[in-house]
Amino acid sequence: MDLHIRYEGDDDPQKCTARKLAKFDRAELHRSHRATPYGIVLNPHAEQALSPADRLVAEDGALVALDCSWESAGEAQFSLAGEHRALPYLVAANPVNFGRPMQLTTVEALAAALCIFGEREQAEDILSKFTWGETFLELNDEPLRRYADCEDSGEIVDIQQEYLDR
Ligand SMILES: C[S@@+](CC[C@H](N)C(=O)[O-])C[C@H]1O[C@@H](n2cnc3c(N)ncnc32)[C@H](O)[C@@H]1O
Numbered sequence: 001m002d003l004h005i006r007y008e009g010d011d012d013p014q015k016c017t018a019r020k021l022a023k024f025d026r027a028e029l030h031r032s033h034r035a036t037p038y039g040i041v042l043n044p045h046a047e048q049a050l051s052p053a054d055r056l057v058a059e060d061g062a063l064v065a066l067d068c069s070w071e072s073a074g075e076a077q078f079s080l081a082g083e084h085r086a087l088p089y090l091v092a093a094n095p096v097n098f099g100r101p102m103q104l105t106t107v108e109a110l111a112a113a114l115c116i117f118g119e120r121e122q123a124e125d126i127l128s129k130f131t132w133g134e135t136f137l138e139l140n141d142e143p144l145r146r147y148a149d150c151e152d153s154g155e156i157v158d159i160q161q162e163y164l165d166r
Contacts (some may be wrong), residue, residue, distance in 0.1 A: 003027035006036045008068035017107040018067035026126050037062040041082040042109045045075045050085035051153040055117045067106045088160040093136035115144040
């Protein structure tokens with residue numbers, strides 16, 4: 001699946017996961033909203049949760065993340081053309097936000113979406129570029145497998161609730 005990243009460039013370049021993905025040819029960076037292709041946009045502010053039902057749109061178009069600092073990741077920043085989806089409950093494995101729910105790096109968000117779409121190998125491949133990448137899949141193994149078995153976002157939200165209630 002083609003991975004595209006709207007790259008804002010306002011985060012620490014040393015820690016930026018988007019730049020590393022581009023360096024290894026795993027994703028294409030775009031410097032403007034207009035240049036970013038239409039597709040499924042990973043947006044933590046979106047009302048609808050990502051589910052396997054979104055796979056076709058991502059396959060025909062693109063799977064898109066917005067790489068910017070969390071300080072500037074307000075709702076307005078996500079004015080990209082596409083179908084916006086939030087990821088369901090998952091925890092971060094990156095050293096900055098380790099163990100925190102929902103605030104994933106760009107590579108974690110893309111890998112989670114790939115797992116939900118059944119593209120586990122591609123998810124493993126992009127995470128393999130990061131020392132903590134495998135830990136993300138280990139920490140989230142059960143929810144990711146359960147989300148991938150869902151039909152639609154309604155089912156995803158029901159499963160997410162189980163984790164939120166724990
Ligand atoms: C705010 S940027 C931070 C990037 C970080 N500086 C890095 O180097 O990876 C992370 C991006 O991943 C995606 N993302 C992260 N958590 C998400 C969630 N819970 N739901 C949907 N998308 C999410 C969004 O596209 C978000 O803009």
